[in-house]
Amino acid sequence: MEPILKGRNLVKRYGRVTALDHCDFDLMPGEILAVIGDNGAGKSTLIKAVSGAATPDEGEIWLEGRKVDFHSPIDAREAGIETVYQTLAMSPALSITDNMFMGREIRRKGPLGSVFRMLDRPAMEKFARDKLNELGLMTIQNINQAVETLSGGQRQGVAVARAAAFGSKVIILDEPTAALGVKESRRVLDLIQDVKSRGIPIILISHNMPHVFEVADRIHVHRLGKRLCVIDPKDYTMSDAVAFMTGAKEPPEQDRAA
Numbered sequence: 001m002e003p004i005l006k007g008r009n010l011v012k013r014y015g016r017v018t019a020l021d022h023c024d025f026d027l028m029p030g031e032i033l034a035v036i037g038d039n040g041a042g043k044s045t046l047i048k049a050v051s052g053a054a055t056p057d058e059g060e061i062w063l064e065g066r067k068v069d070f071h072s073p074i075d076a077r078e079a080g081i082e083t084v085y086q087t088l089a090m091s092p093a094l095s096i097t098d099n100m101f102m103g104r105e106i107r108r109k110g111p112l113g114s115v116f117r118m119l120d121r122p123a124m125e126k127f128a129r130d131k132l133n134e135l136g137l138m139t140i141q142n143i144n145q146a147v148e149t150l151s152g153g154q155r156q157g158v159a160v161a162r163a164a165a166f167g168s169k170v171i172i173l174d175e176p177t178a179a180l181g182v183k184e185s186r187r188v189l190d191l192i193q194d195v196k197s198r199g200i201p202i203i204l205i206s207h208n209m210p211h212v213f214e215v216a217d218r219i220h221v222h223r224l225g226k227r228l229c230v231i232d233p234k235d236y237t238m239s240d241a242v243a244f245m246t247g248a249k250e251p252p253e254q255d256r257a258a
């Protein structure tokens with residue numbers, strides 16, 4: 001099976017710091033791939049490279065077997081890679097519906113839409129409601145409620161629903177549970193599984209080992225700017241993973257990345 005998203009030999013330097021040092025990366029279709037690593041290992045830089053937020057100095061990125069060259073997050077988004085950052089890009093004062101669309105609004109049919117740019121609000125509200133429903137997020141009562149009135153978990157839910165709604169091929173979640181309580185984290189983990197069950201692969205960056213071990217199919221361990229190994233969470237303990245991450249222990253040969 002070919003990876004849906006693949007990085008080869010990625011290098012990114014910031015002055016004297018090499019944040020990515022000939023790094024490889026593979027996301028397989030339909031999987032949840034966790035990316036773990038110590039602070040400063042280069043996880044965010046890797047994610048920025050595959051999501052268009054940073055241009056690598058060297059190396060190649062392939063999406064569905066085609067080489068891609070992203071110059072901005074918009075390029076990546078248009079190609080089907082949606083990133084949900086911990087600091088959610090949402091407008092708190094706007095409604096859930098408006099936040100779901102942001103730049104992709106449905107216009108009225110005919111000249112009212114094309115000339116006067118009038119929005120088809122009923123269609124937008126229906127779409128938003130359907131999408132939240134599909135993902136079991138209808139604890140949200142009112143689709144026209146401002147996002148600032150939602151709980152942290154619900155906001156994360158809206159952001160993930162937005163990513164899942166627009167035909168994404170890959171969803172990247174950066175520390176989705178970091179700011180959440182136990183119950184809200186639970187909801188977000190369930191939501192991640194739901195998105196996976198729709199066939200959309202997910203890259204999950206997280207420092208939370210129990211969460212990683214609960215949902216990930218494979219774990220990419222990042223150390224010193226590159227992929228050290230990829231492990232199956234069923235074969236290792238959380239303390240093994242942390243030991244690989246920090247360099248306290250070396251992974252066995254068969255799991256080492258080339």
Ligand SMILES: Nc1ncnc2c1ncn2[C@@H]1O[C@H](COP(=O)(O)OP(=O)(O)OP(=O)(O)O)[C@@H](O)[C@H]1O
Nearest residue numbers: 014017018019037038039040041042043044045046
């Ligand atoms: N814009 C930048 N300018 C200069 N140095 C940077 C920049 N972005 C990242 N770095 C450096 O690159 C290295 C990798 O950083 P990165 O943020 O990718 O690590 P990380 O694994 O995501 O860390 P954390 O878990 O702490 O978020 C670090 O040494 C960091 O200081």
